[in-house]
Amino acid sequence: MALRHVNAVIVGAGAGGGVAAKELATAGLSVVLLERGEWYSAADCRKDDLFNQRTQVLGARFGPDEERNPRVLVEADGRETVVTPSDGGYSNNAACVGGGTFSYGAMAWRYQEKDFRMRSTYGALEGSTLDDWPIAYADLEPYYEKAEWELGVSGDVSADPFKAPRRKPLPMPPLAPNREYQILQPAAKRLGLHPFDVPMLRNTVPYNGRGSCMRCRWCVGFACEVNARTGTHNTVIPAALETGNCELRTGCMTREVLLDSRGRATGVAYFDSSDRLQEQTADLVIVCGGAVESARLLLNTRHKLFPDGLGNRFGWVGRNLQSHSYSGATGLFDNDTYDDLGPGASIAISDYNHGNPGLKGGAMIANEFLRLPYQFMSQVPPWIPEWGKEHKEFVRTAFNKTIVLMGPVQEMPLAEARVQLDPKVKDHWGIPVARLSGTRHPHTIEIGRFIAGKAEDWLKEAGASQTWKRAPGRSLSGGQHQAGTCRMGDDPKTSVVNRNCRLHDVDNVYVIDASVHVTNGGFNPALTILANAYRTSAILLNDWKGSKVRS
Amino acid sequence: MMAAGPEGVNKSLPNGHATGVASSPDSRKTRLSPQLQLRRRTLLGAGLFAAAGAAVSCGRAKSTGEWRYFTDDEARTVDAIAAQFIPADADPGAKEAGVVHYIDIQLSKRFKKHRAVYREGLATVDAISRASFGKRFVDLADAQQVEVLNSTEEHSKVFFSLILSHTRQGFYGDPRHGGNRNRASWRMLRLATPPVRGRQHYDNERVG
Numbered sequence: 069m070a071l072r073h074v075n076a077v078i079v080g081a082g083a084g085g086g087v088a089a090k091e092l093a094t095a096g097l098s099v100v101l102l103e104r105g106e107w108y109s110a111a112d113c114r115k116d117d118l119f120n121q122r123t124q125v126l127g128a129r130f131g132p133d134e135e136r137n138p139r140v141l142v143e144a145d146g147r148e149t150v151v152t153p154s155d156g157g158y159s160n161n162a163a164c165v166g167g168g169t170f171s172y173g174a175m176a177w178r179y180q181e182k183d184f185r186m187r188s189t190y191g192a193l194e195g196s197t198l199d200d201w202p203i204a205y206a207d208l209e210p211y212y213e214k215a216e217w218e219l220g221v222s223g224d225v226s227a228d229p230f231k232a233p234r235r236k237p238l239p240m241p242p243l244a245p246n247r248e249y250q251i252l253q254p255a256a257k258r259l260g261l262h263p264f265d266v267p268m269l270r271n272t273v274p275y276n277g278r279g280s281c282m283r284c285r286w287c288v289g290f291a292c293e294v295n296a297r298t299g300t301h302n303t304v305i306p307a308a309l310e311t312g313n314c315e316l317r318t319g320c321m322t323r324e325v326l327l328d329s330r331g332r333a334t335g336v337a338y339f340d341s342s343d344r345l346q347e348q349t350a351d352l353v354i355v356c357g358g359a360v361e362s363a364r365l366l367l368n369t370r371h372k373l374f375p376d377g378l379g380n381r382f383g384w385v386g387r388n389l390q391s392h393s394y395s396g397a398t399g400l401f402d403n404d405t406y407d408d409l410g411p412g413a414s415i416a417i418s419d420y421n422h423g424n425p426g427l428k429g430g431a432m433i434a435n436e437f438l439r440l441p442y443q444f445m446s447q448v449p450p451w452i453p454e455w456g457k458e459h460k461e462f463v464r465t466a467f468n469k470t471i472v473l474m475g476p477v478q479e480m481p482l483a484e485a486r487v488q489l490d491p492k493v494k495d496h497w498g499i500p501v502a503r504l505s506g507t508r509h510p511h512t513i514e515i516g517r518f519i520a521g522k523a524e525d526w527l528k529e530a531g532a533s534q535t536w537k538r539a540p541g542r543s544l545s546g547g548q549h550q551a552g553t554c555r556m557g558d559d560p561k562t563s564v565v566n567r568n569c570r571l572h573d574v575d576n577v578y579v580i581d582a583s584v585h586v587t588n589g590g591f592n593p594a595l596t597i598l599a600n601a602y603r604t605s606a607i608l609l610n611d612w613k614g615s616k617v618r619s
Numbered sequence: 620m621m622a623a624g625p626e627g628v629n630k631s632l633p634n635g636h637a638t639g640v641a642s643s644p645d646s647r648k649t650r651l652s653p654q655l656q657l658r659r660r661t662l663l664g665a666g667l668f669a670a671a672g673a674a675v676s677c678g679r680a681k682s683t684g685e686w687r688y689f690t691d692d693e694a695r696t697v698d699a700i701a702a703q704f705i706p707a708d709a710d711p712g713a714k715e716a717g718v719v720h721y722i723d724i725q726l727s728k729r730f731k732k733h734r735a736v737y738r739e740g741l742a743t744v745d746a747i748s749r750a751s752f753g754k755r756f757v758d759l760a761d762a763q764q765v766e767v768l769n770s771t772e773e774h775s776k777v778f779f780s781l782i783l784s785h786t787r788q789g790f791y792g793d794p795r796h797g798g799n800r801n802r803a804s805w806r807m808l809r810l811a812t813p814p815v816r817g818r819q820h821y822d823n824e825r826v827g
Contacts, residue, residue, distance in 0.1 A: 115793075116793050116795065117792055117793050118788055118792040118793055118796060125784070125788055125792075126725070126729050126796065127729065408810070408811065441791040441792075441804055441805060441808055441810070442787065442788060442791040442792045444791070445787050445791070454783065455703070455704040455705070455768075455783055455786075456703065456704070456706065456765070457706050457708060459704075459705075460705050460706065460708070460710075460712070461708075463791075463808070464710065464807055464808065467808045467809075468808070468809060
């Protein structure tokens with residue numbers, strides 16, 4: 069039996085898809101929200117330090133399924149490997165209701181004005197597709213505010229002189245300072261820097277019917293046991309369902325967008341949780357699968373008008389895959405820095421996001437989330453032997469005495485960092501899988517080294533007796549902050565979607581996730597994805613005429 | 620912020636886990652004694668590594684049934700290797716924390732794909748031990764075991780990297796997976812145990 073026709077089918081219930089579902093359903097459109105993963109809850113919080121979304125040695129706790137979802141990774145030397153979700157290089161993001169927002173650390177950053185005008189600010193960069201967004205910060209500002217107040221953001225950015233103009237403060241105060249904050253804050257001041265409280269999608273006081281953070285040790289990578297950390301799974305998606313206009317179907321893997329003879333979308337074909345092929349017809353198709361899977365879905369949609377994939381007339385779908393090149397340093401202190409007060413990340417500076425001599429951009433720098441014992445292995449400095457009594461002795465003495473500062477370095481996009489379809493490997497459902505290839509731009513690495521140096525300076529000023537840097541390598545960047553593969557732009561020849569996130573080629577298919585980011589800011593991207601989803605949904609609804617959008 | 624993705628993953632380590640400095644520049648290793656270097660050359664010439672590999676296919680040695688995957692001999696070797704990686708001192712080491720149980724359990728579940736590497740790697744460790752010192756690894760003195768492990772790192776990089784990572788996981792990770800007995804490492808790090816916050820039950824004692 070055919071499924072009931074709806075106004076909109078949304079593929080992917082993460083940050084973008086969750087907001088779109090709520091906005092459309094609230095406006096009275098009938099919506100089907102398809103999610104390939106499951107809907108987890110606070111009760112699924114099992115504090116397992118080897119089996120979560122951040123440390124995946126025993127698997128990726130919140131998906132995707134390890135056996136069903138291979139990808140192919142092409143290394144710089146041409147070597148090809150079939151990788152599974154918990155393998156390095158897979159570029160995994162969680163596959164569940166809420167997507168990455170279900171188990172992330174929840175930093176809630178606005179990008180700065182220059183982050184939308186990278187080409188105008190810094191000029192061209194050889195070998196890079198560095199460009200401006202077709203929209204400005206001002207276009208997004210009201211929707212940043214909407215995301216901050218509707219989902220709920222805590223923190224205090226008033227002391228950040230580099231922030232873009234904003235009309236309202238954040239709705240919730242920051243958590244009380246932890247010990248790292250107290251050590252780092254005066255040191256930053258002495259250096260003439262401008263430290264402030266990290267904004268987070270985290271309740272610090274009761275908000276929207278949920279309680280506040282209990283400051284446990286198990287934050288990023290885990291479900292929030294008290295449901296205080298905020299994602300689309302506990303805000304906009306339940307709100308969408310409450311309207312009665314939205315149906316959420318989990319365990320559903322979308323195969324392709326269905327097109328009529330003229331090339332307009334009529335819905336999607338997907339495999340339901342029993343692996344039965346279903347067709348969901350809809351007036352609108354909204355693709356929200358994340359930068360890798362959204363590009364893959366478009367490329368897997370073949371039609372006589374689009375022989376190389378939907379939206380791919382000029383070959384841009386899947387290109388410009390980027391993320392963040394995390395760079396920073398670890399400092400060893402004489403006294404305890406560890407106080408077991410989660411989430412740990414608390415203090416940040418934006419002094420080095422822009423205006424760095426000779427560099428095109430930079431990064432926010434913040435202290436890291438609490439490090440669980442096994443995670444601490446990655447903080448052991450290179451001069452300590454990898455095993456034996458010296459290694460154990462170092463871990464024992466240093467575990468409680470380190471601070472880690474890291475920054476998400478804004479990357480210089482590359483056309484050759486890309487998602488394609490693998491010609492041979494197929495997933496559990498017989499769908500061609502993503503084939504990831506490319507490297508990072510050398511200038512990204514240069515910026516990373518600079519940021520690592522600045523992190524080291526801050527740690528030294530704070531009293532670290534020893535410091536060691538972490539700078540990025542050249543390998544392809546993807547992972548949880550994946551972005552860029554369906555670039556937003558005014559010129560159909562050099563971008564995939566227009567400024568309203570609608571495909572240039574088809575007037576009823578939208579992409580609403582980080583795929584559309586032209587560049588990815590020197591900040592965690594979640595709030596920008598949410599804000600852009602609000603903005604795009606508002607434009608879509610404004611154009612909506614009952615059965616289609618006005619062209 | 621440095622979520623499971625962006626930089627947390629060290630590609631040169633198995634299973635993409637976010638740990639460990641994988642590179643091992645020479646400066647970080649105990650230098651091989653000239654004696655062992657010589658022996659290794661001889662042993663390579665004799666094709667001993669090939670023989671070790673061949674032994675793998677000759678069937679399993681007897682097992683008491685205590686182990687899910689290992690033979691009794693293999694388990695003793697793993698125990699001894701883990702004890703070198705994380706030795707006991709004022710605090711328990713990998714042996715006391717039961718790391719071998721963690722590895723054995725995971726080889727029957729999550730790490731099934733690593734079985735062949737383990738079987739071959741452990742045979743190689745004993746082959747190097749016999750060729751160099753005329754005894755099995757478990758019967759060697761501490762310093763000799765260190766030399767054999769350094770040699771193993773050179774010849775069986777994949778195996779060495781795996782068992783080192785797995786030893787760390789078994790020692791520092793959650794006791795529910797079979798290692799970190801009595802939360803030995805968490806006590807060593809002065810972490811409150813059992814965790815005191817929250818409403819969930821902690822099934823630390825459950826194995827498997």
